[in-house]
Amino acid sequence: MRGGQRAAIVLIGLIVAAVVLSMLHNTGASVPVEGLVLRVVEPVRSALTTVASGASRALADLERFGEMREENAALRVEVAELRAQAARLSDAESENERFREALAYLDENPELELVTARIVGRDSLDMLDTIVIDRGASSGIRVGMAVVANGGLAGRVTKVTDATADILPVHSPQSTVSVLAQGDDATADGTLDGTNGADLVMRHIDAEAAIMVGDPVVTSSLGGSLPRGIPVGRIVAIEVSPTSVLRQAIVEPLVQPERLDVVQVIRGQTAGA
Amino acid sequence: MVSHLGTAARGARWLPSPGTLAAALFLALLALVQTSVLPYFEILGAQPSLILVSVVILATMQVGTRALGWGFGGGLLVDLFSAAPLGTNALLFTLIAYVAGGGFGGVDRANLLIPVVAVALATAVYYPSALLALQLQGIDVAWEAHLPARLWPAIVVNLGASAVLYYPVRVLERWTHGRPIPTFRGVR
Structure with missing residues (x-):
């Protein structure tokens, strides 16, 4: 096959x-x-x-x-x-x-004329630590007016344009504010200086003044630029200088400037208040 | 020295020769790899058909009926191990082995292009034939989905597989059959 x-x-x-x-x-x-x-x-x-x-x-x-x-x-x-x-x-x-x-x-505080403003700038390179808000002269804001936030003093107006205003915060070393420490039975005058740190220093306190740690500190009417009674902070420490009859106190401010977004400018007081 | 297992076992003719057993084991291994391993490693969307390639290579390499046996046995194993109806691949691979062996019977078998061309042609014929065979058995076949998309990749991967399988098939054929196989370097 x-x-x-x-x-x-x-x-x-x-x-x-x-x-x-x-x-x-x-x-x-x-x-x-x-x-x-x-x-x-x-x-x-x-x-x-x-x-x-x-x-x-x-x-x-x-x-x-x-x-x-x-x-x-x-x-x-x-x-x-x-x-x-x-x-x-x-x-x-x-x-x-x-x-x-x-x-x-x-x-x-219904007697206060307040202008609410938003912070639109921080002049961080400026030695004055200026804060810029979005309201100015056109809103009735003038130099020297007090600025409050979160129920406490935030600073005061140092410069005004038509649409903006510069604010010197209370924590700035350039800031000096006349204040009162309100004890239970008495008050003590002093000046509150910024330190550029978290706390403020209340100077020129009478050695005999009955103040204590925890006492609130408010603006006084001395100097006339700020309304009386705006809360600023509370005393956290009292220092006595051996070379001076005056004392100074460390004040913890109510307002932390770095956290501010909105402030109110006290434009004045309504008539009859 | 080359052992001639095919002639060595002629004493007990009722038993399969060692060569046949070796070929059967080789085919079984290829069928298992083809049906159990390669489905996890598609190349270009196709899998190489190791049995088809081996059968075609063997058919182009020898004169005789062993390629038919390889085709039938290999196809049967593929049918068994895959979901194809029994006899489908057995019939197709047998026919392909016959055509490949007969078609290239008169040409120079030392030419390496022969198995390459044969594998490509066989693949081109096998895919539509398999679909037709399945359809004839009442199985619904999506021609458009299978043929255009898979034919060319299948040819490419089968050519790749032929490069891998050529030498093992040649060694197996020589080992089991004992005849010298012509190569492009001469008769060895």
Whole structure:
């Protein structure tokens, strides 16, 4: 038999076998044999599949590494934006609170003509630590007027333009304000100087004056530039100088200038107040 | 020295020769890898058909009916290990082995381009044929989804697989059959 004929016969035989197998499969007759073969190779297939799927996952992770880095960077940006947003919301809430406090001060002092202004600039390079507000002469603001915030003295107006005004905060070393320390039974005059630090110094206190730590300090009418009775802070320490008959006190201010967003300028007092 | 396992086991003719067993194990291993491992590693959206490539390489390499046996056995293993109806790949691979062996029977077998061209052509024929065979058995086949997108990638990956499988198939054929195989460097 020639090779070609033999191959054709084998081919026909195999085709017939394949067709028969297909028919057996379709009728379900081959299922037990198929099941037996698959049961035998199942452990090998299972092991191969486990290894392959693990390797595939590792490869996929490797491929995703760059993508994950980009995603990570994008998420970092998003987190930063959300944090900034949260901070802005917090600032807004804080600002609202300060507005409410300012309005409360207005309610408590109906005789005072107050102009509410927003801080729009801080001249941090200026040795005077000037604060700029968005109200000026057009709002009736004049140099020397007292500026309050959060229920306490924040500073006084030192310069006015039509639309803005500069404020010298009480904590500035250039600031000097006439004040009264209000004890339980008596008061003591003095001058309150800024130190550029957190606390203020009340100087020139009479040695005999009955003041104590915790006493409130308010503006006095001495000098005439500021209305009397504006809260400034409270005494946290009293110092006695051996070379002087006068004493000085450390005053914790009510207003922290660095936290200010909104202030009120006391324009004057209403008639009849 | 080359051992001729095929002739060494002629004593017990009722048993498969060691060469046949080695070929069967090789095919089984390829079928397992093809159906259990390669699906996790698609290349260009396609998987190499190791059995098809091996059958075609063998068919271009030898004169005789062993490639038909490889085609039938390999196809049967693929049918068993995959979701294909039994007999589908067995029939297709047998036909492809016959055509590949007969079509390239008269050409210079030392030419390395022969298996490359044969694998590419076989792949191009196999994919639509397999879809047709499945459709004839009542299985819903999405021709548009499968054929245009997968045929060219399949040809490329099968050519890649042929570069990997050519040498092992040649060694196996030489080891099991014992006949010298023509190569591009001469008869070895």
